[in-house]
Amino acid sequence: MLGDKVFRSKKQQKVFDASIAGRYQKLVKKNSxxxxxxxxxxxxxxxxxxxxDFTAIKYEQRDRKVxxxxxxxxxxxxxxxxxxxIKEEYYRLQGIREQDxxxxxxxxxxxxxxxxW
Structure with a gap:
């Protein structure tokens, strides 16, 4: 797992530890x-x-419709x-055939x- 750790010289490591990212990383290691x-x-x-709030707007719009x-x-x-x-509809449809x-x-x-053929 060499890819997880970045190699830094002593000088680069001091600069990194003084930066915000270095201090945050140190704090995360102590109490993640x-x-x-x-x-x-x-x-x-x-x-x-x-x-x-967005979901409430969605439901309010739905309530306005109903x-x-x-x-x-x-x-x-x-x-x-x-x-x-059904009988009435059947006879009504049969009347269509009676047209000329x-x-x-x-x-x-x-x-x-x-x-x-």
Missing amino acids: FLYFGLPFCSLIVLGSYWLS QEVTESDLLKLKSNNHKFD WEPVRVQRLKDESENV
């Missing part, structure tokens, strides 16, 4: 939960709290509703075959 785990978990909790039905609207719906009778019409063959182009 306090300096890495706790900020990470708090970031997740705060992010979910912040994103809850409205409570008033009594007058309910009466209109009941008056427009008619019962379905005749099947006529479509004229073909010159080079088209009649497809008669």
Whole structure:
């Protein structure tokens, strides 16, 4: 696992230890939960709290679409509703055949075959 550790000379290591990244790395090695785990978990909790506003907006928009039905609207719906009778529909559709019409063959182009076999 040589790739995990970066080789630095003594001078480079002193400069690194004096930098913010070096001090933070040293603190993380001492107490990893306090300096890495706790900020990470708090970031997740705060992010979910912040994103809850966006989900609330989504549900509020959905609630605007679904409205409570008033009594007058309910009466209109009941008056427009008619019962379905299969026999009545059958006879109504049969009436379409009684109209005067005749099947006529479509004229073909010159080079088209009649497809008669």
